[in-house]
Structure formats: structure tokens, C-alpha cells
Amino acid sequence: xxxxxxxxxxxxxxxxxxxxxxxxxxxxxxxxxxxxxxxxxxxxxxxxxxxxxxxxxxxxxxxxxxxxxxxxxxxxxxxxxxxxxxxxxxxxxxxxxxxxxxxxxxxxxxxxxxxxxxxxxxxxxxxxxxxxxxxxxxxxxxxxxxxxxxxxxxxxxxxxxxxxxxxxxxxxxxxxxxxxxxxxxxxxxxxxxxxxxxxxxxxxxxxxxxxxxxxxxxxxxxxxxxxxxxxxxxxxxxxxxxxxxxxxxxxxxxxxxxxxxxxxxxxxxxxxxxxxxxxxxxxxxxxxxxxxxxxxxxxxxxxxxxxxxxxxxxxxxxxxxxxxxxxxxxxxxxxxxxxxxxxxxxxxxxxxxxxxxxxxxxx
Numbered sequence: 001x002x003x004x005x006x007x008x009x010x011x012x013x014x015x016x017x018x019x020x021x022x023x024x025x026x027x028x029x030x031x032x033x034x035x036x037x038x039x040x041x042x043x044x045x046x047x048x049x050x051x052x053x054x055x056x057x058x059x060x061x062x063x064x065x066x067x068x069x070x071x072x073x074x075x076x077x078x079x080x081x082x083x084x085x086x087x088x089x090x091x092x093x094x095x096x097x098x099x100x101x102x103x104x105x106x107x108x109x110x111x112x113x114x115x116x117x118x119x120x121x122x123x124x125x126x127x128x129x130x131x132x133x134x135x136x137x138x139x140x141x142x143x144x145x146x147x148x149x150x151x152x153x154x155x156x157x158x159x160x161x162x163x164x165x166x167x168x169x170x171x172x173x174x175x176x177x178x179x180x181x182x183x184x185x186x187x188x189x190x191x192x193x194x195x196x197x198x199x200x201x202x203x204x205x206x207x208x209x210x211x212x213x214x215x216x217x218x219x220x221x222x223x224x225x226x227x228x229x230x231x232x233x234x235x236x237x238x239x240x241x242x243x244x245x246x247x248x249x250x251x252x253x254x255x256x257x258x259x260x261x262x263x264x265x266x267x268x269x270x271x272x273x274x275x276x277x278x279x280x281x282x283x284x285x286x287x288x289x290x291x292x293x294x295x296x297x298x299x300x301x302x303x304x305x306x307x308x309x310x311x312x313x314x315x316x317x318x319x320x321x322x323x324x325x326x327x328x329x330x331x332x333x334x335x336x337x338x339x340x341x342x343x344x345x346x347x348x349x350x351x352x353x354x355x356x357x358x359x360x361x362x363x
Contacts, residue, residue: 001026001187002047002155007056009042016042018211020056025203027185029177033198033222034208035234040191041084043208044157047189048081077104080153084160086144088135093119094128097146104151118146122176138169145176156180158190162197170197177201195235199223207231224279225353232277238324239278242357245270252349260320263296264352275357282351283325285315286344287335295346299323303341306332313337317345 002024009017017039024030032040045051046058049065049072058065060075067075080100089096097118101111119125122142127135132143141161148156161177162170178201180186192198198205199219207214207222215227226232232240243257245268253266255276268274284295301319308314313332317323323345337343 001061002189003059003062004046005057005059007046007053007058009039009046009051010054015211020213022206022213022216024187024189026187027181028203029181029188029190029201030204030206031198031202032189032191032206032208033193033195033234036193038208039211040208041159044081044159044189044191047155048079048157049076050081077151078153079155079157080148080151081157082141082144082148082159082161084163086141086147088132088140088143091132092128093124093130093132093135093143096132096143097150100147100151114150114152115146118150121149121180122146123172136169138165138172141165141169141173142176145173149180153186155187155189158188160192161190162192162194174201195223207234209234224277225355226277227355229275236279237277238280239276239283241276241321243274243276245272245274253354255354258321260299262299262352263349264354265350266352266354268354268356273357274354277353277355278347278351280314280324280326282347283323284346285317285325285327285331285335285337286346287337287341296349297352298344298346300342300344303337303339303343305339306337317343319345 004020004022007017007020032043034040042051046053065072065075089099094115097115098111101114119127122145124139124142124146132140135143158177162173165173174197177188181188202219204216204218205222206216209230214231215222223235226235226237229240241257243255245253245266246256246261247254247270248266248268251265251267253264253268255262255264255274257276262276264276266274299319301317301323303315304318305316306313311329312326313329315325315327315337317325325345
């Protein structure tokens with residue numbers, strides 16, 4: 001439905017996006033993740049035809065967007081966009097939500113029906129006469145989404161839709177996004193720096209790093225099978241090691257990493273230089289001989305740091321190679337873990353993603 005073909009975008013001498021090629025299918029939720037300032041908002045503005053690419057092509061339903069102004073207006077009317085900090089116009093919620101329809105010359109009776117429908121969808125029935133500027137951040141974001149929905153768009157563009165919102169408002173907005181997609185088949189493209197949100201919402205995810213599209217895939221591919229160190233670091237894969245395949249028996253490979261041998265599912269032949277990626281949640285810790293692990297990999301080490309992170313605990317273990325595990329607070333307490341304690345770290349061969357060494361160019 002939406003296709004970028006080798007798109008570059010610069011503002012003056014500042015290059016923002018480089019050689020972007022991807023396709024958003026009709027009816028999917030496509031989420032761009034990446035650090036702040038990497039061009040995610042610019043991508044949404046390009047889709048919405050608020051900006052033109054410096055080079056390359058953008059297609060909507062295979063139609064080129066380098067068209068006459070009238071045709072651009074027709075294309076834009078098929079879309080709605082909600083930016084990170086939505087503007088609240090003076091006046092009532094009804095006036096804010098109905099504004100776009102008034103510009104389009106929609107009949108007053110039709111406007112009333114559509115505004116009521118949109119406010120119902122976002123859970124703001126009865127808010128019609130409320131003054132928009134007095135609403136909370138979460139309510140204002142829902143008003144902005146209602147204003148976007150009132151035109152019944154085929155494509156909904158959302159720029160950091162829950163940034164700076166409290167957890168309750170965030171959950172409400174996320175549920176709304178999923179509901180719109182499921183009920184109406186709305187194609188939704190959104191940007192976020194919230195990795196967990198990306199996993200929860202996306203049909204597919206595009207990772208933007210260093211002005212480029214580093215990887216596209218579903219949540220499993222992005223978060224468990226990253227294609228580079230940079231992507232791994234961004235999505236929370238803290239255990240990343242370069243090594244050499246020393247043997248391979250029917251797809252079960254032995255990999256030497258700084259003198260430590262691990263077993264992994266891998267098709268690479270002996271002598272191959274590879275990179276092993278292991279999510280910290282995949283590592284199990286054991287103290288003493290209790291609860292022997294059936295995992296193929298088990299390495300002895302000493303805890304060098306224990307760091308609380310919300311409901312979980314990050315445990316760093318010096319095992320000849322630095323291993324990072326994330327476990328629950330309860331598990332940490334039950335195991336009585338502390339810096340200096342000896343532990344066994346175990347993980348399955350299937351928990352390791354093995355790729356060829358690769359970095360994303362910053363040029």
C-alpha cells in the first residue's frame with residue numbers, strides 16, 4: 001500500500017534519511033523504532049506528503065506521489081496524522097474534532113454523526129462541550145486521535161502516540177490502536193522509541209539507525225534475531241560475542257568465544273567468523289548443585305554486579321566472557337545473589353541467534 005524506493009531526505013546540508021526502501025502492506029500496523037532524532041517523524045511526514053523526498057520515490061497503492069497539487073490533496077485525504085504533541089485549538093472538544101470535516105464542507109448533520117462516532121471510539125462520549133485546553137494529556141491525545149478518525153482515513157499515522165503519558169493513558173491508547181486496526185482494517189504507521197510498545201503493537205517493525213533502515217521484521221525477528229550489534233544493543237540484547245565456529249555436527253555448532261566454547265544452532269561451517277546474540281532473559285542462574293540444568297551450555301562465573309531494574313534484576317557475571325542475565329526480584333532473593341557470589345549460568349543452544357558479523361554504516 002505504501003512503498004518507499006531508495007528514498008533520501010535532506011534539509012539543506014543536513015542529511016536525515018539515506019536510501020530507505022520498504023513496503024507497508026494494507027491493514028497492518030507498521031512500527032518504526034529507533035533513538036530520538038533518527039528521522040522517524042520525517043518518515044511519517046513524507047508518507048503524509050508534508051515533505052518531498054530529496055531523491056527516490058514514494059508510492060501509495062502503486063501510484064507515484066509526485067503528482068499535481070489537486071492529486072496530492074486527494075491522496076492526503078485518505079490519511080490522517082497525529083503528531084507527538086497534538087495541538088488543542090481554542091473551543092470545545094466538538095469544535096476540535098469537527099474542524100477537518102468543516103474544512104471539507106461536510107453537512108452539519110453528517111458532522112454530528114461522525115464526531116459522536118469518533119468520540120465513542122476513543123472513549124470520550126459526553127466530552128463534546130468540554131474545553132479542549134483543560135483536558136489531561138491522555139484525554140487530549142485521544143481528542144487528537146478522534147480528530148484524525150473523524151474523516152475515516154484508510155491510513156493513520158501516529159508519531160510517538162504515548163510519549164509522556166502515564167501508564168493508564170498509554171494502555172488506553174495502545175488498546176485503541178489495536179481496536180481500530182482489528183475492527184476497521186485501518187493501515188497504521190507509527191513511530192516510537194518504546195521498545196516494549198513496538199513489540200505489543202506491531203505487525204512488523206522497521207529499525208531506524210544512522211539515517212538508514214537497519215532491519216525490517218516481526219517482533220521475534222527484531223528482538224531475538226538482530227542483524228547487527230547496533231540493533232542488538234538498541235533492542236536489549238546485551239550478550240553479543242564474536243567467535244569462530246570450530247565444528248558443526250548437523251547444524252549443532254561449537255563456537256569458540258575468547259577461549260570459551262558454546263553450542264548453538266547454526267549452519268555455518270568450521271572456520272566461519274560469526275556473532276552470537278543472546279537475550280539476557282534467556283540466561284538461567286544457579287547456585288551450587290541444586291536444580292541441575294538440562295541446557296547444553298553451562299558456564300561457571302562470579303557475579304560482579306547486581307542492579308535492580310523495576311520488577312526485575314540485572315545480574316552481570318564474569319565467566320571468562322561478560323554475561324548479563326535479567327531475572328525476577330523473587331528469583332534473586334530466593335537465590336540470595338550478591339556481588340562476589342559464584343554461580344552457574346546456563347542457556348540453551350536454541351536460545352542463541354548466530355549471524356555473520358555486521359555493522360550499520362554511519363556514512
